[in-house]
Amino acid sequence: MExxxxxxxxxxxxxxxxxxxxxxxxxHADADINTNPFELGLDRLVNVDMDADFIGxxxxxxxxxxxxxxxxxxxxxxxxxxxxxxxxFWPIRRGGDVIGKVTSAVYSPRLEKNIALAMVGVDRTDLxxxxxxxxxxxxxxxxxxxxxxFDPKKRLAASAVGSGTQH
Numbered sequence: 001m002e003x004x005x006x007x008x009x010x011x012x013x014x015x016x017x018x019x020x021x022x023x024x025x026x027x028h029a030d031a032d033i034n035t036n037p038f039e040l041g042l043d044r045l046v047n048v049d050m051d052a053d054f055i056g057x058x059x060x061x062x063x064x065x066x067x068x069x070x071x072x073x074x075x076x077x078x079x080x081x082x083x084x085x086x087x088x089f090w091p092i093r094r095g096g097d098v099i100g101k102v103t104s105a106v107y108s109p110r111l112e113k114n115i116a117l118a119m120v121g122v123d124r125t126d127l128x129x130x131x132x133x134x135x136x137x138x139x140x141x142x143x144x145x146x147x148x149x150f151d152p153k154k155r156l157a158a159s160a161v162g163s164g165t166q167h
Contacts, residue, residue: 016085020106020115023074023148030072030103030117036060039068039119070100071125074147077114077133079140081107086135092120092142093132099124102133108149115149116142 004010025031025040037046037060048061082105090102100120108115116133124131129144 016104017106017108017110020085020104020117021108021110021148021150023117025117026104030119035119036063036068038063039070040072067122069122070119071122072103072117072119073125074145074149075102075105075116075118075131075133075142076145077102077105077116077135077140077142079114079135079137082114082135083107086116088136090136091134092118092124093134093139094124094130099131102135105133105135111149114140117147118142120144 001009001011019026031040037043043064046060046064048057048064084106086102086105090105091098092100092102100118102116102118105114105116107113118133120131125144127144127146131142131144132139133142
């Protein structure tokens, strides 16, 4: 802190671009008190069949058994590069009906496209699904894609295969 002070350096936080590229969640944006781990694809981290008791175990077991009505997905958004991350939830539509919301969106210079995390109805989560998003600049087309958007480990593995080098 002392060394950086003269240069105006201050504590910061994770870059929104890198966070969204990596599919990392932000509380209040991508998850809140009304979101459960099954909707977020985090069910591998929840063991409701363990012997130990914990708060919420019965509710989580019920959600697991009944299934969820919505899930988090990744989206690639059309349109001009976003100037900054979204500061409000953007409605997602299909056939005129609101079927979800964009929770985090940003332009990724690394990927050269607009990317977003979104919560949509489970019947709209298939990869390649086409949707419409109401951004601050108007309606743009969106496509459901795999997350994370960028995985450095996959990139390293792919470049090793492409170069004939093994690690």
